[in-house]
Amino acid sequence: MSSALTTPPDAPPSTAPATPRETLIYTIAGLLRGIRHVAVGASSPIPAAGAMLCRALAERDGDPRVRLSILGSVQHNFFTNGSVELFDCAGQGRIDAFFLGGGQIDGRGNVNLVGAGPYPQSKVRWPGSFGSAYLYFTVPRVILFREEHSPRVLVDKVDFISAPGVSEEGVYRTGGPKALLTSMALFDFDPGRPGFRLRSIHPGHDLSEVRAATGFTFQADDSPAVTPPPDAETLALLRGRVLGELSETYPAFADTLRAETAEAGALQKEEALHK
Amino acid sequence: MELNRLAELVPTGACLALPVDYAGVSMAMTLPLIRHGGDDLHLVCVPTGGLQVDMLIGAGKVRLVETSAVSLGEAGGAPCFNRAVRDGAIDLRDATCPAIHAGLLAAQKGAPFTAMRGLIGTDVLANRPDWRVIDNPFGTGGDPVALIPPIVPDVAIFHCPVADRLGNVWIGRRRELAAMAYAAKLTIVTVERISDRPLLETEEMAAGTLPALYVDEIAVAPKGARPYGLWGEYGPDTAELKRYAAAARSTEGFADYMTAIVGEMA
Incomplete structure (x- = not known):
């Protein structure tokens, strides 16, 4: 392992325990493991950080190079054929992973980016479907990511299908949802049922809380696993190199992460004093 | 001005x-x-x-x-x-983004439509009576494809x-x-x-x-x-x-x- 990767230019990284957001970033990096090309939409700092950490880990471990396309970024976007190029790439299978959010996500993996209530006169209108109605079909590993874990987001049935979780037999489909990650838990998607299965709950939450906050039914073990936080070495990589890369595209968000880490460090010191 | x-x-x-x-x-x-x-x-x-x-x-x-x-x-x-x-x-x-590009592409080529993947089973498609779905004429049956006009x-x-x-x-x-x-x-x-x-x-x-x-x-x-x-x-x-x-x-x-x-x- 190269020490140059883990040492930031200025101060050594904090050794405070992982913050909830750092655990999310680490979880995303794990979900991306083994991919060659991941695309990240504009204004998606946590997925971008996860993709950057995945790239750094692959480099550290001598795995094949990970390509990263961040839409709307100059430094991390190599497309020269306009906004159509992402979709052309995806259509050919040149993109392995992508992230989708959603105003609503339901238990069958359907995503709604259009609005709540009857269409077209939505009571609450969201921006629109963007590329989801295409990318959900053509990108093999779509990760559904939404920090808010609540019954208004994770619904039994979406009001509008921007992109369906599964398709009828005979419909051309090389892509679809693989996992759903929120601020509370991580689910795997099973297209056979179709439905979600709880893989792990993030530290500080429990199963009854997850059930109460989820508007759809899902499978779960009686005592689900706890989402593992990053080990010290990975955390140092995240707080050093990855944060530096992230600052180029998402300076404000990188500052927020630094502040959260500092807070966690202060809390750790305080707790040590009281022991 | x-x-x-x-x-x-x-x-x-x-x-x-x-x-x-x-x-x-x-x-x-x-x-x-x-x-x-x-x-x-x-x-x-x-x-x-x-x-x-x-x-x-x-x-x-x-x-x-x-x-x-x-x-x-x-x-x-x-x-x-x-x-x-x-x-x-x-x-x-x-x-959806690639459908807009598909429509412009059809116009650019003077073609009657552009075929594209995705869309099948979405409410995006369901609310676009100006789009069509046909079975892939080069396939062996089935395989619905969306057609986007210019x-x-x-x-x-x-x-x-x-x-x-x-x-x-x-x-x-x-x-x-x-x-x-x-x-x-x-x-x-x-x-x-x-x-x-x-x-x-x-x-x-x-x-x-x-x-x-x-x-x-x-x-x-x-x-x-x-x-x-x-x-x-x-x-x-x-x-x-x-x-x-x-x-x-x-x-x-x-x-x-x-x-x-x-x-x-x-």
């Missing part, structure tokens, strides 16, 4: 194509369009819309929006668009860094601007400046040049994309976008904001 004359080239009921916020939005044309352009516009967002689209809707200029999304990006949702949807004040043709804008409007005296425009790597111009019947471009040096003179510049063949009108409008940024020239003014987002939450706030920017321009 030159921009007002160009706005008058957009007739009532026109299909008007406008680019995504980072590609080069001619914000300089927004007020001229509101005051001198036609009404009942059919906007085509390539492939999404932002501030300019929201302002045109807020000003009551728009009958129909064909788009993959409308938002103010980091500054949040598009207030006038969201309000118009809720009130049923505009018609919608919700799309999008032929009456007018396309965008903003670029530079044009030359021959009417060529430098679009760099923002190829969606070329796609708009290829498809549109009339293309209006505002630029930061005019170069005395022909853009097609060197291979380096020629590769990113939209030839005059596809450009009908050019006007100089310095900082013409503001508060959006222009690639290679200046960044977006996110604080101003947020100020708009907050103001336009009410119709009164929107009206006050627009009155204020008219004052600034006078």
Whole structure:
């Protein structure tokens, strides 16, 4: 392992325990493991950080190079054929992973980016479907990511299908949802049922809380696993190199992460004093 | 004023194509369009819309929006668009980004449609009676494919860094601007400046040049994309976008904001 990767230019990284957001970033990096090309939409700092950490880990471990396309970024976007190029790439299978959010996500993996209530006169209108109605079909590993874990987001049935979780037999489909990650838990998607299965709950939450906050039914073990936080070495990589890369595209968000880490460090010191 | 004359080239009921916020939005044309352009516009967002689209809707200029999304990006949702949807004040043709590109591509090629993957089983497709689904004629049965008819804008409007005296425009790597111009019947471009040096003179510049063949009108409008940024020239003014987002939450706030920017321009 190269020490140059883990040492930031200025101060050594904090050794405070992982913050909830750092655990999310680490979880995303794990979900991306083994991919060659991941695309990240504009204004998606946590997925971008996860993709950057995945790239750094692959480099550290001598795995094949990970390509990263961040839409709307100059430094991390190599497309020269306009906004159509992402979709052309995806259509050919040149993109392995992508992230989708959603105003609503339901238990069958359907995503709604259009609005709540009857269409077209939505009571609450969201921006629109963007590329989801295409990318959900053509990108093999779509990760559904939404920090808010609540019954208004994770619904039994979406009001509008921007992109369906599964398709009828005979419909051309090389892509679809693989996992759903929120601020509370991580689910795997099973297209056979179709439905979600709880893989792990993030530290500080429990199963009854997850059930109460989820508007759809899902499978779960009686005592689900706890989402593992990053080990010290990975955390140092995240707080050093990855944060530096992230600052180029998402300076404000990188500052927020630094502040959260500092807070966690202060809390750790305080707790040590009281022991 | 030159921009007002160009706005008058957009007739009532026109299909008007406008680019995504980072590609080069001619914000300089927004007020001229509101005051001198036609009404009942059919906007085509390539492939999404932002501030300019929201302002045109807020000003009551728009009958129909064909788009993959409308938002103010980091500054949040598009207030006038969201309000118009809720009130049923505009018609919608919700799309997905590659379908907008597919429609422009069909127009560019003079083809009757472009076939595309995805879409099957979505409510996007279910709400687009102007699209068709056929079984892949090259397949062995089944395999439904969506067909997107040509999008032929009456007018396309965008903003670029530079044009030359021959009417060529430098679009760099923002190829969606070329796609708009290829498809549109009339293309209006505002630029930061005019170069005395022909853009097609060197291979380096020629590769990113939209030839005059596809450009009908050019006007100089310095900082013409503001508060959006222009690639290679200046960044977006996110604080101003947020100020708009907050103001336009009410119709009164929107009206006050627009009155204020008219004052600034006078």
